[in-house]
Amino acid sequence: MATAEMERIVLVRHIDGAPSPDDFRVERLPIPELAEGQFLARNHYVSCDPGTRSRLSPGASYAPPLAPGAPVDGFCVGEVIASRNERFAVGERLAMSGWASHVVSNGRGYCVKLPDLGVPESLFIGVLGIPGMTSWFGLKRVAALQAGERVLVTSAAGPVGATAGQLARLWGASEVIGIAGGADKCAWVKDVAGFTACLDYKAPDFEAQFAALAAPGFDVMFDNVGNAMIDRALPHMKLRGRIVVSGQVADYNTPVDQVPGLKHTREFIAKRLRMEGLVVFDDLPGFAAAQAELAALIRAGQLVYREEVFEGLASLPEAFCGLFTGASFGRRVVRV
Ligand SMILES: NC(=O)c1ccc[n+]([C@@H]2O[C@H](COP(=O)([O-])OP(=O)(O)OC[C@H]3O[C@@H](n4cnc5c(N)ncnc54)[C@H](OP(=O)(O)O)[C@@H]3O)[C@@H](O)[C@H]2O)c1
Incomplete structure (x- = not known):
């Protein structure tokens, strides 16, 4: 050129x-x-x-x-x-x-x-750009994650999901369960990124595996994929659970009138649930401090990507x- x-x-x-x-x-x-x-x-x-x-x-x-x-x-x-x-x-x-x-x-x-x-x-x-910032502010500000809480992360092998799950562990989550597509991704999420477990949503026995691992419920769901996964998780949310609507990669290619709906909204009443989305640019003033902390974790080998x-x-x-x-x-x- x-x-x-x-x-x-x-x-x-x-x-x-x-x-x-x-x-x-x-x-x-x-x-x-x-x-x-x-x-x-x-x-x-x-x-x-x-x-x-x-x-x-x-x-x-x-x-x-x-x-x-x-x-x-x-x-x-x-x-x-x-x-x-x-x-x-x-x-x-x-x-x-x-x-x-x-x-x-x-x-x-x-x-x-x-x-x-x-x-x-x-x-x-x-991990220090928009994906990492989404994980950081989604967990810290939107979910207000507390130590000892149990966390579910979808698209767990992606940059947002993998960072969110690792930060949840570093910030004291009791367990972090990931969901990803395929055995290789799940192995990386568990063995390299250090999640407690990772379920392959493409596996034939996924529903049974999910039902078994969902107990005793989730305090936080960090969702990157869309409504079908949120609806699946809703009955397993704990009292005052929070769902972070980070993204909808499974729904972006679907016209809105064909996107799966949410059936389990009754759970919001009984369990006082909260579901909130974010546009990460709202948190722009906090990016520099978050980047410095994330970089320190990477340099120390505590955060992988x-x-x-x-x-x-x-x-x-x-x-x-x-x-x-x-x-x-x-x-x-x-x-x-
Ligand atoms: N709110 C914000 O401000 C903000 C900012 C940045 C990003 N985001 C969102 O965060 C999410 C994650 O972003 P990312 O950059 O880390 O990308 P990503 O999760 O790596 O997205 C690609 C992955 O999504 C999964 N996927 C694709 N189609 C799917 C389907 N039909 N069902 C389930 N999973 C599917 C695939 O992984 P599997 O093989 O595991 O299915 C694919 O490798 C995106 O939804 C993005 O839009 C939000």
């Missing part, structure tokens, strides 16, 4: 159902001249987040849908290589948004300077689509 050009991923069409790599294309364009107040960053890594799916079809989300032909947003880390903004010097490393080789920005929106925490920079779009690295921006659509087939195992990032 000529130095004066950049690449970015654009949406070809609105997506109906599961995304496919041909719903995206790589677009090349000249890098624009910087206006006063702007800087140019070259991306090192770009991330794959299930939440990006919610903007790829028309319909309600907390962010407006993208139009066909629009560049796709996702998180990235990179380095300032030219600047006409005194707040962003050449060489500064940043976490930003954009599925692109380069970002031209004036520093508004999500644009965070990377502190030197002695960990690889790709972690700032992983799994990363799958794809090479080149053109591999991003395929890497992203694998989030919805169960192909991904840990944080998927693309080295640009």
Whole structure:
């Protein structure tokens, strides 16, 4: 690619159902001249987040849908290589948004300077980025986890789920039960990430295994997948249990009128349950302190993570689509 050009991923069409790599294309364009107040960053890594799916079809989300032909947003880390903004010097490393080789920005929106925490920079779009922050604030602020509580985590091998389960143990949970797809993921969740147990929801005897392990109930459910799992867990929640609605990866590809409903809402009355969602950016002021604590846990070997690295921006659509087939195992990032 000529130095004066950049690449970015654009949406070809609105997506109906599961995304496919041909719903995206790589677009090349000249890098624009910087206006006063702007800087140019070259991306090192770009991330794959299930939440990006919610903007790829028309319909309600907390962010407006993208139009066909629009560049796709996702998180990235990179380095300032030219600047006409005194707040962003050449060489500064940043976490930003954009599925692109380069970002031209004036520093508004999500644009965070990377502190030197002695960990690889790709972690700032992983366990120290939006996924890790979701785990941290979902458990601490939304669930208000207390020591001695019993926790259920879905999509437990993913970056949000694996971090949430490990933090729950570090913060004193009595037991942390994970749910993930397949024996390999479950083995990693239990043996490497240190959950008490992990159930394979694709196994033929899953329902029986779940019923057996659910007793004596859960104080906290940290849900990443959606309504079917929440409805399954509701009868097993303990008095004053809390359900954190982190994400709905099983439901993102389904039109709202076909998403499974919740039948067991009576449990909310008898057990005084609370179910609450979060948009992690509400907790932005607390990110730096949480990142410093998470990095210290990583450096001390007390928190593990799994990363799958794809090479080149053109591999991003395929890497992203694998989030919805169960192909991904840990944080998927693309080295640009
Ligand atoms: N609220 C917020 O502010 C916020 C911020 C960031 C992320 N999130 C949400 O957090 C959740 C987890 O994100 P993540 O980045 O860690 O991704 P992730 O959990 O790794 O998501 C991909 C994984 O989801 C699982 N999955 C896919 N389809 C499924 C299905 N039909 N049923 C059950 N599981 C399915 C697969 O794992 P298995 O093989 O185990 O099925 C897949 O590997 C997502 O829902 C995301 O949107 C929320």
